[in-house]
Amino acid sequence: MADTQSKQWHAPLFDTLTALQRSNPVSFHVPGHKYGQSIAHLTGMNDNAVQTFQSIMRIDVTEISGTDDLHAPSGIIQEAQTLAAEVFGADQTFFLVGGSTVGNLAMLLAACRPGDLVIVQRNAHKSVLNGLMLAGASAVFIMPQKNAGSNLDVLPDISQVEEAMAKYPDAKAVFLTNPSYYGLSIDLEPYAKQIHAHGMLLLVDEAHGAHYGLHPAFPRSAIQAGADAVVQSTHKTLPALTMGAMLHVQGQRIHTLALADALRMIQSSSPSYPIIASLDMTRAMLQAYGSDLFEQGIHAARRFRAWIKDQSAFETIIVDEEQGRSSAAAIRVDPIRVILREAHGRLSGFDLQQRLEKYGCYAEMADLRYVVLLFGLAASDSDVDRLQEALHAIAEEIEREGLKARENVEMPIEHHRTMSEPVVFTRSGVQHASNGTETIPLSNSAGRYTVEAVIPYPPGIPLLYEGERITEETIIYIQQLMEHGARCQGASDPTMQTITVLRTG
Numbered sequence: 001m002a003d004t005q006s007k008q009w010h011a012p013l014f015d016t017l018t019a020l021q022r023s024n025p026v027s028f029h030v031p032g033h034k035y036g037q038s039i040a041h042l043t044g045m046n047d048n049a050v051q052t053f054q055s056i057m058r059i060d061v062t063e064i065s066g067t068d069d070l071h072a073p074s075g076i077i078q079e080a081q082t083l084a085a086e087v088f089g090a091d092q093t094f095f096l097v098g099g100s101t102v103g104n105l106a107m108l109l110a111a112c113r114p115g116d117l118v119i120v121q122r123n124a125h126k127s128v129l130n131g132l133m134l135a136g137a138s139a140v141f142i143m144p145q146k147n148a149g150s151n152l153d154v155l156p157d158i159s160q161v162e163e164a165m166a167k168y169p170d171a172k173a174v175f176l177t178n179p180s181y182y183g184l185s186i187d188l189e190p191y192a193k194q195i196h197a198h199g200m201l202l203l204v205d206e207a208h209g210a211h212y213g214l215h216p217a218f219p220r221s222a223i224q225a226g227a228d229a230v231v232q233s234t235h236k237t238l239p240a241l242t243m244g245a246m247l248h249v250q251g252q253r254i255h256t257l258a259l260a261d262a263l264r265m266i267q268s269s270s271p272s273y274p275i276i277a278s279l280d281m282t283r284a285m286l287q288a289y290g291s292d293l294f295e296q297g298i299h300a301a302r303r304f305r306a307w308i309k310d311q312s313a314f315e316t317i318i319v320d321e322e323q324g325r326s327s328a329a330a331i332r333v334d335p336i337r338v339i340l341r342e343a344h345g346r347l348s349g350f351d352l353q354q355r356l357e358k359y360g361c362y363a364e365m366a367d368l369r370y371v372v373l374l375f376g377l378a379a380s381d382s383d384v385d386r387l388q389e390a391l392h393a394i395a396e397e398i399e400r401e402g403l404k405a406r407e408n409v410e411m412p413i414e415h416h417r418t419m420s421e422p423v424v425f426t427r428s429g430v431q432h433a434s435n436g437t438e439t440i441p442l443s444n445s446a447g448r449y450t451v452e453a454v455i456p457y458p459p460g461i462p463l464l465y466e467g468e469r470i471t472e473e474t475i476i477y478i479q480q481l482m483e484h485g486a487r488c489q490g491a492s493d494p495t496m497q498t499i500t501v502l503r504t505g
């Protein structure tokens with residue numbers, strides 16, 4: 001097992017906050033909890049709540065002497081961000097307190113002026129569409145490819161990107177999402193070269209790949225492949241606090257001042273110090289332990305995949321790592337993420353997720369077919385034992401209940417349509433259309449234009465964005481999702497029996 005003992009860390013931001021705490025400061029400033037003192041005497045309350053919050057409140061400071069300012073860094077935050085840029089191979093790194101969500105918004109706000117065009121992979125997170133809307137930009141959507149074995153989406157083929165760039169030579173940027181929520185990715189270097197040859201920016205949502213490039217078993221990162229700006233959710237696969245993320249920049253194609261400006265606009269003027277200190281701590285751990293940090297999680301996921309091979313009731317999606325290294329366009333699966341399904345179509349991903357929860361195993365996400373399990377850097381042998389015991393018990397349940405295969409359900413991506421016409425995203429939007437709107441049964445909505453987005457969460461990829469024409473396939477897919485207990489954001493009727501559309505005529 002890896003040597004993860006007794007290393008020295010250097011974390012300027014985290015170290016300053018803990019030193020401040022040790023100096024017994026008297027707070028005459030916000031936040032009102034005063035390093036937890038304001039709740040310390042409330043012992044009549046739930047003691048556990050006081051203790052739990054106090055440990056975080058001790059480092060929950062604000063901009064006072066020595067603690068710098070995230071929006072105009074010149075001290076410990078600047079140093080922490082510079083150290084992070086070194087570890088992640090960027091020229092400049094911004095710490096984010098609003099997740100990859102604000103990183104996506106900022107990239108689009110910085111790269112686009114109103115009316116600019118961006119070539120966007122269709123299965124993007126909703127924050128990308130919101131970014132386009134805030135920027136007043138238009139999008140040409142290009143469709144993801146399907147991975148044959150799993151039928152899951154991966155990056156659009158490079159020829160599609162080329163076709164879109166040739167047809168829309170004035171586009172400012174290409175916006176790609178890699179890896180997918182399922183952990184499928186393709187090396188971005190050929191994309192970066194081609195996109196730069198057209199004088200466009202490559203912007204990448206790498207929310208699920210903050211660990212990429214940090215261990216030889218992982219695919220290389222988008223920055224290593226040549227992207228101009230990349231967001232990573234450090235809180236997703238690395239040990240930062242929730243909402244802790246980073247925006248990495250490389251080269252001169254995107255203006256860092258414009259990014260900083262956008263971030264000042266969309267992030268709180270009181271950013272959370274525990275969150276940015278956790279980003280600093282994560283970087284310090286990576287520097288101190290290097291790739292050793294991931295050995296345990298990689299080992300656990302390998303052990304689980306090997307076990308699954310002998311289980312007739314379940315299977316995992318495997319794309320060969322060696323094949324991935326030898327072929328540039330090969331699809332890779334994240335080594336510390338497992339895509340699991342019941343092998344004979346008797347349980348949907350949602351069913352399997354619920355059954356796992358009965359045994360105390362909580363998955364990252366499920367869909368109609370798959371459950372996604374994040375092993376991360378620290379899954380242990382005993383975690384794997386728990387999971388295997390749970391699956392063993394579920395296999396017995398399936399047999400006992402005599403379950404039969406369900407109808408095969410697939411995501412209705414329109415493969416014949418590889419590129420959309422430009423779609424204008426404006427904040428004034430379709431809701432204020434002159435003809436007005438009406439709410440109708442979803443089942444009767446084919447051919448109409450929705451005024452609300454329909455976003456199953458997770459994964460947060462809009463099935464319909466505001467203003468999109470509704471197709472029969474999409475209706476069936478939404479109905480199937482709802483039957484299996486999916487949750488949809490964005491829509492005014494959370495049961496999705498009805499949908500609000502533009503009036504016709």
Ligand SMILES: Cc1ncc(COP(=O)(O)O)c(C=O)c1O
Pocket residue numbers: 098099100101102124125127177180181205207208233243245458459460
């Ligand atoms: C592909 C993708 N991009 C961006 C985000 C937003 O990330 P965050 O939750 O860090 O804001 C998500 C969230 O799940 C995502 O799946």
